[in-house]
Amino acid sequence: MATFFRPLPALEPRTAAFWRACRAGRLEFTRCVPCRYLIHPSRPICPKCRGRSLDQVTVSGRARLHSYTVNHQAWYPGQAVPYVIGLVELVEQPELRLMTNIINCPIDCVQIGMALRVVFENLSDEVALPLFEPDART
């Protein structure tokens, strides 16, 4: 896939842990300790049980492709296209999703339902993006 300029996600109070974990090579979510619900984006209270006992957990990085689109439009002058935007669902929890790019896969081979695994693209000393590639292990 051609690369293009990626703006930095801002390190905000509730999102900084997510981006910093990616930079350390881990996909990490806020989890509700009593009900085990993974909360993304992170919230100070669990939307399922309203509990406040929360921790951070690392997930496997394995996912299925829930939907995708091949973007052909250059959204600013000189942007390299086409590229694949995917909506991936992590195996740990139904409907826990990330919008991302599907990489290391010919565009013609991208299919809904395909098994994926996370790979990280470093953007700065503090931030990496979670991208996904085909996972041959599953």
Added chain:
Amino acid sequence: MSEPLERRSIISGVGQSAIGRRLFRDDLELTCDAALAAIADAGLCPDDIDGIGAYPGPIQGGPGFAGPGVYEVQDTLGIDVRWHLSGLEGPAQISPIIHAALAVAAGLCRHALVYRTVTEATAAADTGRRGIGAGSAEISGFAAFFIPFGAMSAANWLALYARRHMYEFGTKKEHLGAVAITARRHAGLNPAAVYRTPMSMDEYLGARMISDPFGLYDCDVPVDGSTAVIVSSVEAARDLPHPAVRFNAVGTALRARPLWDQWGDITTMAARDAAAHLWSRTDLKPADVDTAQLYDGFSFLTLAWLEALGFCKKGESGPFVEDGRIALGGALPLNTWGGQLSGGRLHGFGFVAEAVRQLRGECGARQVPDCEVAVVGVGGGPVAGCMLLTK
């Protein structure tokens, strides 16, 4: 249930500014053109207006997106108000119309001016249409999870919804095309529409791709223009120069995680919740609707609205739009002004203006015969609001 409060309000007037590509006009002046036209249409003078509302208010949106805020317009028109509101959050772009109806019914004001103004065509004249966040070094808020991945437009976000609908239900690109081609045919009967030349399926399918499955003609066309309506107390109905248009029911519900990426069933939209809410407030049924004015910022959204409102079953909107059912002369004439795909991206309010004019019988060559009930559904993804309007 006691009678829904919105039935104490009517739409008494509608007005629009010039609408077009790259008008190079001041957005405040366009707004005043639409507002004064709507006030006159209602048989009122500016001093009769005692409420003002707008979507979205003076936010930092994309170029030409926001339009002037309500205080600029209040000040420019020299009016005093007892109710005033704008905001981005709410039941889609028609939120201030719905809330004006409730404010009027509650007696906060008697005649509310509500408008939506865009100058997105002129604003993009030098640069072309850019993505959200283009040129920014850093992205904050919810967009931080989208923009760094090149998902820089609602076209990308909603293409994911459309692709999943195709996967689950066998919806075809040609079904999206039926929405766009029908809208274009209707636009040919609307002198104010921006794209009026008929389009064939081959032309539609041959358009350059934007974000698969959306090609150029699946995306609405940015324009400059302002639409204003006057929402009045039902007691004013007998004094109007035109037939009153009544609020039969509104729908504002939102019953899933209100996030583009965490929305559970992405073959549906918030339209599903708003539509169910609307039907719970009325004895009318989908079969009573004479014309549907359903948001088409992207062609797929109209399919989702058709399912949401119960005109067909879930997953069956593709076959539903085949064979002319949604064309003038068909069972459910849809987006009879050309929609935003061909009429221009007036951002929700174009559908309202058309519903009012159809109910009044003012649409000439594109008039739906004996039009007594119109539904307006606005919004996409996790954003939706709808209204059932009657003569």
